[in-house]
Amino acid sequence: MVFQCVNTRHPLNQFRDEMDRLLSGVAEYTATSAGLWPRISRGQHAVNLWEDGDTLNVELEVPGLSSDQVEISVVSGELTIGLNRPNNKEEGVLFHRRERWFGQVKRVLRLPFDVDADRVAAELNDGILKITLPKAESAKPRKIAVASAS
Amino acid sequence: MANENTLTKPPAEESADRERTRGGRHYRPAVDILEMADELLVVADVPGADRDKIDIQFEEGTLTISAEVEPRQPQDTEYLLEEYGVGDYYRSFQVSEKIDSERITAELAAGVLTLHLPKAGASKPRKIAIATSA
Numbered sequence: 001m002v003f004q005c006v007n008t009r010h011p012l013n014q015f016r017d018e019m020d021r022l023l024s025g026v027a028e029y030t031a032t033s034a035g036l037w038p039r040i041s042r043g044q045h046a047v048n049l050w051e052d053g054d055t056l057n058v059e060l061e062v063p064g065l066s067s068d069q070v071e072i073s074v075v076s077g078e079l080t081i082g083l084n085r086p087n088n089k090e091e092g093v094l095f096h097r098r099e100r101w102f103g104q105v106k107r108v109l110r111l112p113f114d115v116d117a118d119r120v121a122a123e124l125n126d127g128i129l130k131i132t133l134p135k136a137e138s139a140k141p142r143k144i145a146v147a148s149a150s
Numbered sequence: 151m152a153n154e155n156t157l158t159k160p161p162a163e164e165s166a167d168r169e170r171t172r173g174g175r176h177y178r179p180a181v182d183i184l185e186m187a188d189e190l191l192v193v194a195d196v197p198g199a200d201r202d203k204i205d206i207q208f209e210e211g212t213l214t215i216s217a218e219v220e221p222r223q224p225q226d227t228e229y230l231l232e233e234y235g236v237g238d239y240y241r242s243f244q245v246s247e248k249i250d251s252e253r254i255t256a257e258l259a260a261g262v263l264t265l266h267l268p269k270a271g272a273s274k275p276r277k278i279a280i281a282t283s284a
Contacts (some may be wrong), residue, residue, distance in 0.1 A: 046159055046233035061197040063261035096183040100195055127197030127261015
């Protein structure tokens with residue numbers, strides 16, 4: 001196929017993602033306006049997204065998180081994933097290296113088609129979060145019979 | 151709010167520092183290294199790694215963590231978004247502290263590997279009692 005209309009690597013989609021990122025940064029700024037500088041997150045939590053028949057799969061690496069530290073919602077064509085990784089290391093401990101992330105992150109993904117929100121499922125195994133979103137009936141391709149006036 | 155560390159998995163790197171039996175690329179797990187009174191704690195993020203496929207070696211002051219991770223999706227999967235890769239983990243450290251290598255323990259929970267490296271007796275802070283002259 002020469003052109004894939006749902007390929008998110010398309011420059012226009014990249015631009016849209018950038019705008020989303022910018023706007024979510026503004027939201028973060030108002031939420032944490034106590035700070036002197038706007039707190040726009042440096043990176044978004046990486047996701048892999050692929051279609052598998054009539055199901056959309058979203059996978060994230062979330063090592064150390066338990067299910068109550070993950071919040072998933074589907075509202076008006078957007079999947080929101082909230083992660084909260086507490087920094088529960090005791091005080092006074094000497095860190096020689098500190099590379100593992102902590103804190104709260106949110107990722108919003110625009111879904112390429114309507115999903116059946118009641119059948120969205122998520123599982124957490126070995127630090128891998130996998131969300132499966134079945135395509136809504138209305139989004140499935142339907143063959144339209146052409147009535148012939150004979 | 152997240153800390154300043156990147157939330158994006160760094161790209162895989164070629165094995166350059168030493169030869170490994172499995173060629174190709176590997177990912178460098180993010181780690182925290184904490185020093186406690188009697189041990190060093192190494193905490194590494196290895197999501198997707200299987201307990202049986204993790205190999206931890208401590209030899210002559212070098213700690214090596216490696217894990218074989220098989221792809222979770224078929225090679226020909228057409229991703230709409232592919233923001234991270236899946237593959238082997240590898241990382242090695244020089245540990246300057248004296249470690250009691252016999253007593254090193256490891257645990258794996260929810261994709262997080264925690265290693266306890268007990269300090270060897272000699273480098274443990276020792277309280278010296280002062281005898282009182284009666």
